[in-house]
Amino acid sequence: MRTAQRTRLGRVALALTAGLALTGCAAELPQPQAQAPLAVPPPATTLEQSDRILTAIGDVLASGDAALSTVELSARVSGPALTSRAAEYAVAAATAGAQPVTPLPVQPQTLVVPNATPWPRTQLVVTEQPEDLTSPRLLVLQQQSPREPYTLWGWARLLPGAEMPAIAAPTAGAEVLAPDAAGLVATPADVVAQYADVLLSGDGSAFAASFANPDPYRERIATGRTTSEGIAQGTGTFTETYAAVPDQLVALRTADGGAIVVGGMTTTSTFTLSDASLTATPEIAAVSGGAIPAGAVLRNTLVLGYTDVVVFYVPPAGANAPIEVLGAEHTYTSASGS
Amino acid sequence: MLQRLIAAVLGVLGLAAIVLGIASATAWRADDTLTATATAAAGTTLLTTAPGVLEMGDPPVSVRATADDGTKVVLAVGRDTDVDGWVGTDAHTVVTGLQDWHTFTTDDVASTAPAPEVAEGEAAPAEEAAPDGEAAPATPAPDPDGSDLWVEQASGEGSAELVWEPQQGRWTLLVATAGEGAGPPTVELSWPRTVTTPWLVPGVVGGVVLLLLALLLAVRASRGPRAEQWQAVTTGATPVVAADGAGDAADPGASRTRRERREAAAAAAAAAAAARQAARTPRPWTPRTGETAVVDPRPHAGGATAMDPHAGVTPDVPPAGSDADAPTGPTAEVAGTTPAAARPVAATDASASGTAADRRDGAAPAPGPASPADVPATDPDAAASTGDGAHDPDSGADAFDGDPGAGTVTGLDGETGETGDTGLTPAPAAGGSRADAWRRAWGFPGAGSPPREPEPRADGRTDGEDH
Numbered sequence: 195m196r197t198a199q200r201t202r203l204g205r206v207a208l209a210l211t212a213g214l215a216l217t218g219c220a221a222e223l224p225q226p227q228a229q230a231p232l233a234v235p236p237p238a239t240t241l242e243q244s245d246r247i248l249t250a251i252g253d254v255l256a257s258g259d260a261a262l263s264t265v266e267l268s269a270r271v272s273g274p275a276l277t278s279r280a281a282e283y284a285v286a287a288a289t290a291g292a293q294p295v296t297p298l299p300v301q302p303q304t305l306v307v308p309n310a311t312p313w314p315r316t317q318l319v320v321t322e323q324p325e326d327l328t329s330p331r332l333l334v335l336q337q338q339s340p341r342e343p344y345t346l347w348g349w350a351r352l353l354p355g356a357e358m359p360a361i362a363a364p365t366a367g368a369e370v371l372a373p374d375a376a377g378l379v380a381t382p383a384d385v386v387a388q389y390a391d392v393l394l395s396g397d398g399s400a401f402a403a404s405f406a407n408p409d410p411y412r413e414r415i416a417t418g419r420t421t422s423e424g425i426a427q428g429t430g431t432f433t434e435t436y437a438a439v440p441d442q443l444v445a446l447r448t449a450d451g452g453a454i455v456v457g458g459m460t461t462t463s464t465f466t467l468s469d470a471s472l473t474a475t476p477e478i479a480a481v482s483g484g485a486i487p488a489g490a491v492l493r494n495t496l497v498l499g500y501t502d503v504v505v506f507y508v509p510p511a512g513a514n515a516p517i518e519v520l521g522a523e524h525t526y527t528s529a530s531g532s
Numbered sequence: 533m534l535q536r537l538i539a540a541v542l543g544v545l546g547l548a549a550i551v552l553g554i555a556s557a558t559a560w561r562a563d564d565t566l567t568a569t570a571t572a573a574a575g576t577t578l579l580t581t582a583p584g585v586l587e588m589g590d591p592p593v594s595v596r597a598t599a600d601d602g603t604k605v606v607l608a609v610g611r612d613t614d615v616d617g618w619v620g621t622d623a624h625t626v627v628t629g630l631q632d633w634h635t636f637t638t639d640d641v642a643s644t645a646p647a648p649e650v651a652e653g654e655a656a657p658a659e660e661a662a663p664d665g666e667a668a669p670a671t672p673a674p675d676p677d678g679s680d681l682w683v684e685q686a687s688g689e690g691s692a693e694l695v696w697e698p699q700q701g702r703w704t705l706l707v708a709t710a711g712e713g714a715g716p717p718t719v720e721l722s723w724p725r726t727v728t729t730p731w732l733v734p735g736v737v738g739g740v741v742l743l744l745l746a747l748l749l750a751v752r753a754s755r756g757p758r759a760e761q762w763q764a765v766t767t768g769a770t771p772v773v774a775a776d777g778a779g780d781a782a783d784p785g786a787s788r789t790r791r792e793r794r795e796a797a798a799a800a801a802a803a804a805a806a807a808r809q810a811a812r813t814p815r816p817w818t819p820r821t822g823e824t825a826v827v828d829p830r831p832h833a834g835g836a837t838a839m840d841p842h843a844g845v846t847p848d849v850p851p852a853g854s855d856a857d858a859p860t861g862p863t864a865e866v867a868g869t870t871p872a873a874a875r876p877v878a879a880t881d882a883s884a885s886g887t888a889a890d891r892r893d894g895a896a897p898a899p900g901p902a903s904p905a906d907v908p909a910t911d912p913d914a915a916a917s918t919g920d921g922a923h924d925p926d927s928g929a930d931a932f933d934g935d936p937g938a939g940t941v942t943g944l945d946g947e948t949g950e951t952g953d954t955g956l957t958p959a960p961a962a963g964g965s966r967a968d969a970w971r972r973a974w975g976f977p978g979a980g981s982p983p984r985e986p987e988p989r990a991d992g993r994t995d996g997e998d999h
Contacts, residue, residue, distance in 0.1 A: 227587065232701070242683065341676075
């Protein structure tokens with residue numbers, strides 16, 4: 195009996211040893227185990243990336259500003275921003291610095307980073323207050339396609355008293371809204387178009403009630419127009435039109451379900467002279483791109499084109515609140531006349 | 533023989549286990565890094581990793597890419613969506629996992645570009661590498677260097693390296709050769725690895741155990757026969773028995789196992805038989821029993837049984853009186869508390885004895901074997917009722933059992949109570965009773981010897997011991 199037990203024991207030991215020998219050296223190959231995609235897409239850029247992008251843009255702007263040259267700008271500046279900057283350089287050069295370029299700090303105060311979505315991608319940056327103590331800027335950065343860098347697409351000064359609505363934390367990413375996105379008191383595209391009408395018609399506009407009042411930007415535009423009309427008084431007429439630029443629209447969801455909408459606009463000021471003349475100033479000559487030499491005397495018309503960037507806060511549908519203008523930039527970028 | 537064979541096999545197995553265990557931790561120990569390489573398909577300049585590949589090993593992952601002819605190589609880590617977005621529709625190679633410990637599995641993705649001018653060159657890319665490679669030069673390979681999409685990047689001529697510390701999210705690697713005439717890049721990823729040696733301890737420990745087992749077997753195998761002779765010598769147990777009284781009681785009893793007890797009993801029986809035959813001295817080959825017998829006496833009645841035979845030989849040996857006394861003291865006390873146990877004994881005795889006359893004898897003997905039992909039996913008789921004393925104890929015991937036997941019995945019970953109890957404790961009595969029966973059957977005087985009754989306790993015990 196004992197021997198039988200021992201034999202069994204021996205067999206077990208043999209089996210164990212054999213098993214050990216066979217399995218000992220066969221570890222399993224690791225397999226890639228990707229984290230599941232997040233339910234909420236992550237922000238398109240990390241904070242480090244945003245900082246890096248802003249630094250790159252700041253460098254380009256700095257060198258461009260120093261040389262008053264747009265040669266290097268195109269790498270990191272595009273859209274309305276490039277147009278405006280180019281005009282500012284021209285004016286600054288023509289006036290020997292009497293009309294300096296708009297300071298654009300790139301130190302971020304607030305980042306509105308969209309979640310990772312197909313291109314183009316847009317993010318908003320509220321900067322620190324510039325050295326001239328004017329209001330902080332809101333920079334619009336855009337990446338048109340994956341292989342292109344982020345560029346400064348536009349900027350706007352925040353209006354006095356404007357409060358940036360709460361947006362998703364930079365670590366989450368803000369939802370990007372389509373121009374016709376619903377859920378707002380008006381679609382982003384409509385907001386800009388309606389605002390153009392309000393600028394033109396003032397309180398007479400059908401949409402005037404939709405927008406907050408007072409509106410510093412609107413008042414400034416109205417004031418400028420009144421002034422120009424006064425100048426034109428007796429010597430001709432002055433008309434000014436406002437229009438939204440359809441493809442210059444950015445909308446990002448805010449925390450309360452509303453949206454920040456950044457829209458490109460143009461303002462066209464037309465002096466029609468009758469029996470009078472205007473002498474083109476250096477600034478006008480500068481932005482005309484050579485069409486109007488400095489000092490030229492215009493006897494018929496002078497058309498000034500402005501490139502505008504307006505930033506709106508659009509409340510969510512159902513909210514009994516007006517659309518606010520948070521910031522705007524109004525730069526004359528073209529001139530023509532005869 | 534068989535034992536030796538088994539010992540040898542076990543020894544070999546043990547050695548093997550130890551050697552394998554150690555080998556698994558040395559010669560076969562896995563590398564401290566997990567390193568694998570992959571090369572982009574011919575004709576392509578882009579290689580990416582599938583999500584999760586960068587995290588296949590312990591962090592951080594070290595990435596090194598090389599390209600032929602010192603062309604520019606760029607390494608970049610970005611979100612999977614960004615990398616995919618950057619690669620776009622270009623043909624590229626995706627690293628999907630490990631094929632073996634040093635090679636990645638890859639998946640070649642052909643260009644899905646709609647059909648611009650380049651399409652012609654890349655249309656037939658996948659299969660015909662050569663044409664592609666030559667077609668590529670026409671348009672410089674795309675360069676991801678400096679893109680805002682990357683969170684980590686490195687570039688260099690001919691080779692580039694970077695270290696990636698995994699972060700929350702899905703991050704993938706893009707490897708690209710840039711410039712004109714760029715060839716497919718080769719990438720090598722390596723992760724530090726904590727190498728465990730799970731088989732070392734089990735192997736060595738198990739091996740040692742097996743070896744010990746083998747050793748034990750071998751020793752036993754070689755000593756087996758000797759052991760028997762040895763036992764024979766020991767048989768001299770007899771002297772021990774004589775001494776038993778005091779010496780034995782002291783130590784051995786406790787360690788007995790049931791089996792040993794049983795063997796002891798058997799030995800006792802054998803001894804008894806021997807005794808019967810005469811005063812023959814035990815034979816040398818009865819070893820085991822001899823040994824066991826020695827032990828038996830102290831612990832329990834069995835011991836008594838064992839002694840009985842001897843008693844037969846030397847009836848008076850019982851001087852053990854001292855022994856008896858020793859146990860009695862305690863037993864007597866205990867008795868009161870555990871009467872139940874007593875009955876069985878009494879009952880057995882009674883049954884064994886059968887007739888009243890027997891009882892007389894039987895009663896005496898019954899207790900005899902179990903020294904305590906005797907005491908009670910005798911005591912009650914002496915103290916409580918005369919004459920039938922012998923009966924009384926028995927009956928008393930019965931009454932306790934629950935058999936309200938005879939009225940007289942009952943009467944006695946009350947008195948007997950204590951005594952009866954005392955007798956009980958030594959359960960082993962059975963052996964004793966058997967011995968008694970035997971004795972009775974053969975007419976041995978030991979049990980029934982008159983001296984017990986007349987004598988008070990002391991006698992009773994003595995009797996018991998005699999048995």
